[in-house]
Amino acid sequence: MSLSRIINKTPLVNEKSNVYELTEINSQVINKIIQSRFISEGVFGIEQYSIDDYKEQYLFSPSFEKYPLPPYQKEWKFDLKEVMIFELILDKPNFQPLDINNFVDLFNLELHSSVFIQCLICKRTDASWRENAINSYKSYLNGNDFPLENKFTLRLQDKVLNVLTKIGNFSTKRDRIDEMESKILSDNFRFEIRILLFDDNNVDKTISELQKTLQKLTFFNEIKVKTVKNKKNMLNLIANREFQGHLVNQMLSEQEIYSLLSNNKPTTVQKVELPNPVKQQSITKSLEGSMLLQRVTQFMPRGENRNVEIDDSKAQQINQAFKRVGIVQKPLKINEIHQCSTLMKVQMVIPSNVTYSAFTKKLTDIKSALGNENISIEISDKPDTINIFLPLENRGVVYFRDILESEQFQSWCKNIPLPFIIGENVNGELMFGNLEELRHLLVTGATGSGKSVFVNLMLLCLLLNVPPNELAMYLIDPKQVEYSMFNGFPQVKKIVTDMNEANKLLESIVVEMENRYALFAKSGVKNISSYNKNNDQKIPYIIVAVDEYADLVMVNPNVEEHLVRLGQKARAAGIHLIICTQKPLADIVTSVLKSNLPSAISFRLKTSQDYLTVFGKGIPYNLLGKGDGVCKLDGQLKEYERFQSPILTLVEEDEDNIYTELKNLFKDVQLQNNELPVAETDIDKLKRIIATTGELRVSELQSQMGIAIGKVSDLLKQLVDEEWLRKEGRSYVINVSHDELVKWGSGT
Incomplete structure (x- = not known):
């Protein structure tokens, strides 16, 4: 018994069953079974033997569930030669639902034959069935019409489908389906129904009538009548009131059970609503998250599959330009060509008699020869090679939704406490960041460069990927409009627009940092991660985002002292800074502050001196604006990494609607009260x-x-x-x- 439960996740048979005689099988009887507190601990069921106007009806339950009904010692014994045996089987995978707006009332059908019906029910409470259903559902939405339950074969199906769609240059994606999500998120019950017929003359007619009646429930799924070949084995299962081990994933929701077994749903049973996905877990990390992500992203546009065609003639034009300006006489060997949404990267081999500086000194001449002032050159990561970057004439769009839903991001962020999306690098690969490892972040960019869009999506990514009770955001917004869309998220504790209040807020966060270290010392741990592992009452990570630091520090210079203190020691306390500015002047982004911001992301700035202030040296790129950025992150192997950041939507009017819909997902979230200490005046x-x-x-x-x-x-x-x-x-x-x-x- 215990071994079968481990294998099948539900009991197969009761060690001892209680049997009760019924006068009627209706929705109230079904409700007694479904609402039993032991429904996941044993096998429940209903049985009926009928011939003409005569009926015997029984309810059985595990020995520990007793009902105030007449008990009856009933054992079934049937002659193998006298019966035809059938069973009802779902035609498609269990995540695809039946029509719950119709009712069959199986035990009250007029089948014009001597009939025995046995129905077994047990609730599935393990996590594996839902995880498998979610994976199958995701595969179905991606175009797989017949997703298999085995995760290995399902993965193979998905890979084949991806190859075919790329070859054929078409999309097979479907929109999310509420009814499927509702079934997956509802309680599901394992079921088996066996039907024995004793009248050989009416078998075909009876089965035909039964199948016709069952068609009332046909929706995305349907129930088929299947002939049982091993009758001897099935009769033993019927006598023992035992499940078949291989049908463990044949399941119905509560509503589907009522539709199949009764003629209505009792008023005491509430309609199942889609549960809020983010009450205690993050949207993308909860068990349902990978599917509920469809609910989150349905409000966001997604990009079309780009058919990337690389224009080889561009590389030839580069070689002609090098020859024209007198760097080389022969064409350089082309090592690699990569293309992302914004740029083409051409990697070329430098001849042994030519130095890298020969190219950089004549970069202006090269731009003139090619008629493009936005060309950039950098040292490649391979010996004796250089990378040349050419902007595409028709820039593509990188959508936030596509990256958020991507398998790479979903897999990467599972064990990352503070994950965020950076964008797409010049090789067309996705880039992600972990704010916990980066400690703090400086983000710069002039008007129109894409800085504000990037930071807003970074904050949104954290809201969607960190459990709500493990995240608290404090946003300082001198312009009063940059962070307004976050007002209403329960994790966003305060949006400060008054600069004097901002100073008091930062003072309070410094006090909170010191209080946390005192708590860690008392608990014998060194950081927030260790503390949260050992305590049920978790301390939330605190994110402090300053939109325009230059404006803030001009009004209240004292804030630099607080930010420097936080930069020096706040990381282990789970407090992280995101400091943004359009004007990275040396007297504003001081060396003391910058030394505590080891990671920086910059979009297009006005002068080369601005890049020098941010990174300590110039960058080898001529950034294009509109999300074309460069990052220098703590621990990054390459000194600079160029990327294209994503956008939420191209239609500005739609942005407010998207944020409103996302806030609705958090409306029922109840967070613990973690108020900041009042800073000492x-x-x-x-x-x-x-x-x-x-x-x-x-x-x-x-x-x-x-x-x-x-x-x-x-x-x-x-x-x-x-x-x-x-x-x-x-x-x-x-x-x-x-x-x-x-x-x-x-x-x-």
């Missing part, structure tokens, strides 16, 4: 220092406060006005009680 800090140290000399207080000496004098005057201090001659004297000093000295 300057006046409170001064009271604490005085109460703790007794110090009243302005110069010493200024040193401990870390603020301008004039500000300290103003604060002392304020304490005099409050009568907390009093002035005696040129000195200050404490003017409050001992209890008041104890209160401030203890930090309360």
Whole structure:
């Protein structure tokens, strides 16, 4: 029994069954079975023997489920030679549903024959069936009409289909289907139905009538009547009220069971709604996530399959340009040609008598010869080769949805705590990032470069891929419009548009960082990852995104101190910074700040000096704008990686609708209350220092406060006005009680 349960995920047979005699089989009887608290622990079922107007009806259950019905010791014994045996089988995979708006009422059909019907039911509670159903459903949406249940053969089917679609240059993708998703996300019940007929003269007619009636339930799936060949084995299964091991994945939803076995659905049973996919898990990492992703991305446009045709003549034009400007006399050997949505990359072999600098010195002449000022040249990753980048005349579009749904991203992000999408590199390969490893990120780009689009999709990617109770976002938006679309996501705790409030927010986050380290020390761990593994009450990662840092620091220079402190030590506490600016001036993005931002992403900037400020040196590319970017990430093998970032939609008016629909997916999410500590004000800090140290000399207080000496004098005057201090001659004297000093000295 235990071994069969492990193999089949459900019981095959009860060690002992209770049998009860019924007066009628209806929806209320079915409801008793389905709603049993032991429905996943044993085999339940209904049996009926009928001939003309005579009926015997029974309900059976495992021994631990008892009903207030007349018990009956009923055992079935049938003569092998007298019966024809049939069973009802789903024609297609279990994720494809029947029509639940019609009802067959199987046990009350007039079949004009001596008939025995046995129905076995047990709920599937293991995760494997749903995971397999999701994979089959995804394959079906990608065009596989007959997805197999075995994951290895299913993977082979998908690979063959991908090859065929590429060869034929056509798309087979389907739109998501609510009814299939509803069945997968509902409770599903393993079922088997056996039918015995005793009248040889009416068998064909009876089966024909039965099959015709069952057609009422035909929808994406249908039920077929199948002849049982091994009658002896089936009679033993019937007598033992036992499931067949190989039909473990033949399942119906609750609604389908009512449609098949009764003539209505009882009012006590609520209609199954699609559950919210993100109550406690991220959309893409939950078990249902890979399928529920279809619900998330249905609001987003996807790109068409691009038929990439590489124009070899471009490489010949490059060789002619090199010859024309006097770098070489013979054409260079072409090593590789790659093409992405934006660029063509041509890798060429440099002759032994030509240096790389010969190309860079005459880059302007090369651009002139080719009539394109946006050509770039870089050192290749292979010896004696260079890469030449040519912008495509017709740039393609990289859609966020396509990358989010891609198998590469879904596989990569499973064990990544803070995953985000970077885009498509010059080889046409997808690029992803992990903010936890990168620590913090500097993002720059002039107006129209694609910076804001990139950062917004980075934040959206985190919202969709991190469990809601493990993420808290604080967004600082000096322009008041860049982050407005995130207002309403429960993970977005605050969107700050006032720069003085932004300073207080950063102060509070610094205090939160210190509190977390104190908690880690008390718990004997070093970082947020270790703490969350050992505690049910998880601490959320905190993401602080500043849209326009230059504007912020001009209004309130004190914010740099807080950001530097966070940059130095916040990573292990699970606090990460995303600092963005259009104007990476050296006096704004200071060396102290930049030293704590080891990873940088830049889009098109106005001057070469701006790139020098961001990266510490110039870049070998002439960026095109509109999402053409370059990144220098901590731990990246190649110094610079050029990429094209994705967009959400080309239609600006649709963007608000997409964000609104995405927020609806989170509407029922209940998050734990993790409020930031209130940052200590300057006046409170001064009271604490005085109460703790007794110090009243302005110069010493200024040193401990870390603020301008004039500000300290103003604060002392304020304490005099409050009568907390009093002035005696040129000195200050404490003017409050001992209890008041104890209160401030203890930090309360």
